[in-house]
Amino acid sequence: MxxxxxxxxxxxxxxxxxPRLASLAEAVCGQGWSVICADAGQIVPAAKRLAGLFGLPALVLGDDPALADGTGGLDGSRVAVLADAxxxxxxxxxxxxxxxxxxxxxxxxxxxxxxxxxxQAFSDALxxxxxxxxALLLMDESGADAAALGEMPARRIYNTLRNVAAYFDVTLGALMPSGADAETATRLKxxxxxxxxxxxxxxxxxxDELAREGTVPGLLLDAGDTESWPFAAQRARAHGLLVSTRPGGVPTIDMMHNFMRAAKDARGM
Amino acid sequence: MSYTVGIDVGGTFTDFYCASADGGALTAKTPTTHYDLSVGFMRGMSLLARRLKLKLPEFLSALSGVRYSTTVGTNALIERTGPKLGLITTAGFEDTIFIGRGRSWADGLGWQQGRDLARIEKPAPLISPDMVVGVRERIDYDGKVIAPLEREEVLEKLQTLVDRGAQGFVVSTLWSFVNPVHEQFIKQVIEEEYPEDYLGSMQVVLSSEISPKAGEYTRTMTAVVNAYIHGLMADELNKLGNELRDGGYKKPLTLVHNTGGTKKASRTRAVLTHNAGPVAGLHGAAALGELTGDRNIVFTDMGGTSFDIGLIENGEIKAHDFIPVIDRWRTNIPAIEVKSIGAGGGSIAWINHSLGDTLEVGPQSAGSMPGPACYDKGGKEPTVTDADVVLGLYNPENYLGGEMLLDVDLAKKVIRERVADPLGISVEEAAWRIRRLIDARMGQEVFNEVALKGHDPRTFALYACGGAGGAHAVGFAPFIGVRRVVIPLQSSVFGAFGASTMAIKEVWERSRTFKLFNWTEQSYLADLASFNELVAHMVDQATRDLKLEGYDESEMRFRLELDMRYGSQYNMTRVEAPKLRLDGAADAQALCDAFTRRYGEVYSPEATFPAGGINVESFFLTASVERTAFTLEQAEDAPAQPDAAASQGTRPVYWDPADGYVETSIYNAAKLRPGNRIDGPAIIESADTTYVVSPGWNFYIDPWRNGVLERAQGRN
Structure with a gap:
């Protein structure tokens, strides 16, 4: 670990x-993830249970649409619950x-x-x-416009967020949108x-260049994708690699078990 | 290759100075992580390793020493995270720590707060009244037991404290510094009732061990403060020690003491770590002064949060704070005196509406989180650093060697909203006033520390250290009339640098009154044996202690200082004793003459008062281990004209409202060589600091690569 x-x-x-397992919360824990995310006392056992069932090497929290306040910021009370967890x-x-x-x-x-x-809301939340x-704070930009992510307003906000996260020694990363390239990630540091x-x-x-710049690269795969693992494993020999699942889609429990099995097999290659 | 590292935790940054065995040096700065100091500590170590192109475990394994000035204890006091303590004292004196001494309610406050009589409050005590018990006992001034201590009563009072939840004990009885037998007895009883192998075993701190000096209030508070921060410091330092050990560093962690020495963390009293960073800086200035030939130095250190001032006279650090305040508590540790005020790069500019909308700067600081607004970490208050950025003095893209980008627009925004608009002035003028105000505050404090203590500041060299020292020296130096300012090469991490110059040293103290000269009888002390026995006992203790540090007697050096006074006067004068022993009347006379001379230096020869007789009140034995003299490589002078490569063009800088922004030459400090001279106005940028050369000043690099500012001819 x-x-x-x-x-x-x-x-x-x-x-x-x-992988993102929020959609499996109902099946595994008996309640929807959004309901669980309203109570820090429920988030902790649910996250542990999901991690334990699928053998995850990390606990994934957040991943809650209700965290967005609808005006571009974050819902303070929802963030407080998450921070408490x-x-x-x-x-x-x-x-x-x-x-x-x-x-x-x-x-x-x-x-x-x-x-x-x-x-301000993002700064306070972070x-x-x-x-x-x-260990890691990931901002979900998978729905953003790839070009906008490379522009000055994006760089400014990420500069602020990175300064806040760096003070606490927390790694700040992002789920990149389709069309985003390595240079975008480098510019956002x-x-x-x-x-x-x-x-x-x-x-x-x-x-490799990203890794040298201090950015750990990663992949977002479909939950049912077990064929990209050899490529992932090969890249992971040169430097670290994080693998998660794309948003959207409703993975089943079996699908997730296969996903993690494929990951384990690939590591053994 | 082996390395040593000095580390200084400041309010805003944690500084690192790494010296390699081949004479090289490296520095690093990281924001202080107040939530867990070890995070910033290890981050800095990682930075140093990366710059040396080593992996962290390789670097840690190659370290031969780590010297650490920590604020863990001070933070615990300020945040009140210490244990619930019980105090056992002489019956009838239970209220000593609550009554305090004189204006104790103003201790630790700035002068403005100290005079705010309508609102001032005594701080909540470290030990609450219900956790103080008195035992019937009495020992007199001579150490004679007048009322013996009863075991049954001690047990009864001990149980009271345990029932009320005591997690540790402080024992402080009257005259215990002369005869500690009752305090030792109480400790024995506690240890018999709660031996080490019991879960209920708790620490017991005796005032006669921590501070065997007169003054029951300060002696008790010294023991209380030590007990309060001991456990927390032990935990934090053990955790840090484990992290270092796991990372590959197998030697002891050494801590810097506020008494001017360094020792292993495992053999350090917690109370001696308070304010150690500025003391380390002062020692660094003394070490540097020996090389440059500066014998009289005003040491200043302007960091992010505080401005420290210390004095070196004739090459020696002489000034001691006899009863230093730690947080809000008056203690009596023999600390080196370094005055600190809340003035730094992070000092917040604000409008004082109670005083007719006056602009004020500090003492509040933005700290490292959120920091100045231009740090872009969420800060909303304008600070001195924001003002300096707006004035063009700092390069926003080259701050901390480019590790941190500054946002000028944010700086302008907060200055406009919080200062410029309320005062009806431009943003630039507001920034200029913020800078002038902080420089004036610092300059006034330096003047107070130098001139009002009997020195002519014009005979001193000003050493402007600290990350912001180079940028503000030209602002506060005129207030003391110095014409020469040295900004050391290591200025931005000067506390860490100073730690690396400090010797293994401890100060042992004891209060005992001896009438050295009796005016009526015109005779000197007859009982020299008692005097010598006391000193011999202290030398024994010190020798044993240094042996446990791992040193041989042949390496040890001892220096005896005495607090002395005229018989009918109150204030003490510290005097170095010519010898450790008094072998006869001639030696006693020599000591009296040394006191008379020193008294005359401090107060004037006309103020001496031999008719009062001369007393010795306290003994201070400094035990140290000889070390090799501190050296720095000295370079040969290059021509006065800098190489063309040193010039970085110009940028607009706002020097004065009358002139507005003026295109000003910028230089790269790394490309300047000793001997190069630059006339102001100019800005010289290095990775660690910025040298501001305002109009009317000149700048040159000395043979040790220090920056030196001099008043231009004809300018006052």
Whole structure:
């Protein structure tokens, strides 16, 4: 488990598979993830249960559409619950690193761009969440416009968020949208960047360059994709690689077991 | 290759100075992570390793020493995270720590708060009144037991404290510094009732061990503060020690003491770590002064949160704070005096509406989180650094060597909203006023520390250290009339640098009154044996202690200082004793003459008062281990004209409202060589600091690569 934390922090080579399992909460825990996310006392056991069932090397929290406040910012009360859950996990001293997934500021912005109040909301949210010292904070920009992610307003907000996260020694990364390239991740100075689909993944040289710049690269695969693993495993020998699942789709429990089995087999290659 | 690292935790940044065995040096700065100091500590170590192109475990294994000035204890006091303690004292004196001494309710406050009589409050005590018990006992001034201590009563009072939830004990009885037998007895009883192998075993701190000096309030508070922060410090330092050990560093962690020495963390008293960083900086200035030939130095350190001031006279650090305040508590550790005020790069500019909308700067600081607005970490208050950025003095893309980008627009925004618009002035003028105000505050404090203590500041060299020292030296130096300012090469991490120059040293102290000279009888102390026995006992203790540090007696050096006074006066004067032993009247006379000379230096020869007789009140034995003299490579002078490659063009800088922004030459410090000279106005940028050379000043690099500012001829 230390290895997962080291890979996430860019200190070690290897692969960490951390699929999004929110949609399986109802089947495994008996309640929908959105309901669970309203109560820190429920988030902790649910996340542990899901991780335990599928053998995840990290606890994935957040991934809750209700975190977005509808005006481009984050819902303060929902963030407070999430921050509380992260603190509780920290107080327990658990062995699994915590990965937090939040709506991205660029994906949530409207035509006017990122407002001052949204920026403040994100800054406050990150401070609250990072106090609990999660291993990785991922901003979900998979729905953003790839070009917008490379522009100055995106760089400014990520500069702020990165400064806040860095104070707490938390790695800040993003789920990149289709069409985004390695240079975008480099310009945003991300600690981790996950690209959609093996085809959209930057080539090996670009991935290596990303790793040298201090960005741990990663892949977002379909839940049913078990064929991209050999490629992923090969890249993970050169540097760390994070693998998660694309948003959308409703994976089944069997699908997830196969996903994790394929990950394990690929690691053994 | 082996390395040593000095580390200094500041309010805003944690600084690192790494010296390699081949004479090279490297620095690093990281934001102080107040939530867990070890995070910033290890981050800095990682930075150093990366710059040396080593993996962290390789670097840690190659370290031969780590010297650490930590604020863990001070933070615990400020945040009140210490244990619930019980105090056992002489019956009838249970209220000593609540009454305090004189204006104790103003201790630790700035002068403005200290004078705000309508609103001032005593701080909540570290030990609540219900956790203080008195036992019937009495020992007199001579150490004679007048009222013996009864075991049954001690047990009864101990049980009271345990029932009320005590997690540790402080024992402080009257005159215990002369005869500690009752305090030792109480400790024995506690340890018999709660031996180490019991879960209920708790720490017991004796005032006679922590601070065997007169003054029951300060002695008790010294023991209380030590007990309060001991456990937390032990935990944090053990955790840090384990992290270092796991990472490959197998040697002891050494801590810097506020008494001017360093020792293994495992053999350090917690209370001696308070304010150690500025003391380390002062020692660094003394070490540097020995090389440059500066014997009289005003040491200043302007960091992100505080501005520290210390004095070096004739090459020596002489000033001690006899009863230093730690947080809000008056103690009596023999700390080196370094005055600190809340003035730094992170000091917040604000409008004081109670005083006719006056602009004020500090003492509040933005700290490292959120930091100045231009740090873009969520800060909404304008700070001195924001003002400097707006004025064009800092390069937003080259701050901390480019590791941190500054947002000028954010700086302008907060200055406009919080200062410029309320005052009806431009953003640039607001920034200029913020800078002038902070420089004036610092300059005034430096003047107070130098001139009001009997020194002529014009005979001193000003050493402007700290990350912001180079940028503000030209602002506060004129207030003391110095014409030469040295900005050391290591200025931005000067506390960490200073730690690396400090010797293994401990100060042992004891209060005992001896009438050295009796005016009426015109005779010197007859009982020299008692005097010598006391000093011999202290030397024994110190020798044993240094042996446990791993040193041989042949390496040890001892220096005796005495607090002395005229018989009918209150204030003490510290005097170095010519010898450790008094072998006869001639030696006693020599000591009296040394006191008379020193008294005359401090107060004037006309103020000496031998008719009062001369007393010795306290003994301070400094035990240290000889070390090799500190050296720095000295380079040969290059021509005065800098190489063309050193010039980085110009940028607009706002020097004065009358002139507005003026295109000003910018230089790269790394490309300047010793001997190069630059006339102001100019800005010289290095990875660690910025040297501001305002109009009327000149700048040159000395043979040790320090930056030196001099007043241009004809300018006052």
């Amino acid at each position: 230390d290895k997962a934390a080291d890979i996430i922090a860019g200190r070690a080579d290897g692969m960490v598979a951390m 992260i603190r509780r996990l920290g107080a327990e001293g658990g062995a699994l690193p915590v990965v937090v997934l939040l709506p991205g500021p660029v994906a949530g912005a409207d035509a006017e761009g990122i407002s001052e109040s949204a920026k 401070e609250a969440i990072c106090e609990g010292r999660p 991300l600690g981790a960047a996950l690209f959609t689909g093996a085809d959209a993944l930057p080539d090996a040289d670009s991935l």
